[in-house]
Amino acid sequence: MLKPILALLLGAPFAAAAAAPAALSLEDTFDAHARVITQNDEEAKTALRNSLRTADPSDYPDIVDIVDALYEFGNLAAGFEEPAASAISARRKTIHCRADKIEENSSSERGIVDYHCTLPDVSAAFPAYRDSRARFRTGEQTAEALKEFLEAYAATLRDAPGTRYQARAEFSRAGDNGPWISADMLFLNLKLLKELMPFSAWDERIEAESVTAYSGIPACDLMLDAQLKFAERYDPDSPLQRGTTLQDIVAEKVRSLGPSLAEAYCRGTHDRNRAVWEGPVSQEDTDHVRAE
Template identity: 40%
Template sequence: MLKPVLILLLGAPLTAVAAQPAALSLEDTFDAYVQVILHGNEASREALRKRNLLRGINDGTDVIVAPLDVLQLPKAAFNGTAMEPVSRALEMRQKTLSCTITHITRETVDAMLQANVAYRCAFPDLSGFFATYRNAQKRRAVVGDDPEDAKALFVSFANALRDAPDRSHQGRAVFLQMPDSGTWESTNLPLLGLALLQRVMPFDAWNTRIEAESVPTVTGIPTCDLMMAAQLGFHARHPPQSPFLSNGMLQRNLLKRVEGMSDEEAARDCQITHDRNRELWNREKTD
């Protein structure tokens, strides 16, 4: 009797080692993405690597997983520079970042199980620092670059980043379950990293907002108002009088197009249009 029991006990670890690792659940996959994106968590990064191996992605796994930690690069780049206080503030504030699932709906699309995951994140709200940043940019335009001014601005921004209140960020991610491995894959959840970066390092958005203060307000969305000003300027330079300039046709079309969009969606749509127009106009100059 003892011999069969010993065989079973000795065989159990071998069986466990040889077994295929279980696929992450939908919730665990979401959490692994979030932990890497927000915190650079190594255990979650390894879980995503193993998930990719389950899917048969044997090459370039680190290329897929490593870039998810969007705060790693700015923190490293700021160290040893005048922006080092910002790096330390990012390190501190990163610990408070969080995202949670609020709702999940599941459906079958083209014979694949699809999950639509709504989530809410707590990100720092730095909007209160905008006036300070704008004043600094106006001073820079008058007196030029001053290292001491820049240093003081970075320290002030670092303090604001540490002390800023949290603000809710709502998002939606689409997951598909792979039929063979059972793993879940999302193509748009990694964009959460971009949303995070824009919240903690909002300088591009602030520069756009400052630039838009010099053009007429149409939508109140800086990117869209800049795009409209560029369109109107282009048509005004092409005699005879462009029909697009009469009766506010372009403005009405823009307002109709962005109706129902979030500010982020509208800004993204307007930026795509602005870039496309610029490319077309530049091509027209060279033809």
């Protein structure tokens, strides 16, 4: 009887060592991130924490804190009254992300995951948002306008068909044979929130409706409109003012970069030069804008 007990006691340290946390595979690391980001899944949190703890603490002392920064959907229903709040919370639980393609390099130090997320398409709420903004600008029943928009948005979010958000995440090892980590996954929660609450993009779209559309991309249309007005005011004899030269340059940017990158390029250019285009300028400012 004593021999089996002694064998169990002597084997206990080895069993404990065998149960020590191990780093997740690339596929499981992505899946754990996705489940935490979209569902705040406690099992996924535990698995991801245990995986991250395998990193060298001297090099990555606070790496486990990453897990607590991944979930941002908890307040999505904040500010809504019942039953809208419960409906939004229920629909939020249907959001998920899935890997489509996973690749690791030959040394298994870097990996790429192409994936998609399924979430509600809230684009049908845009007319209600535009109407609400118009009423705010005129000072007409602002409280009532906000209430009506929130009701329309909640109904849209509850009943909207699903849409696919497609993206790519790059992963790398945290140290030699350490756990997989990804800066791209740290920002996925914010990107999905922008898809669910695209109010800044809608503001840009509303602003672009008042200009002549050349590209079909609001950010690029606003940038081009600002450039044309600037050139007309300060440099009317510029070759860029002849015919459709400026329009052609922007159109070529859109073709070469693709819609998403062109939108980011146009928005960045517009934001950098907004003060110049909208206010008094120096010769140095004029030369800078010409160069772009």
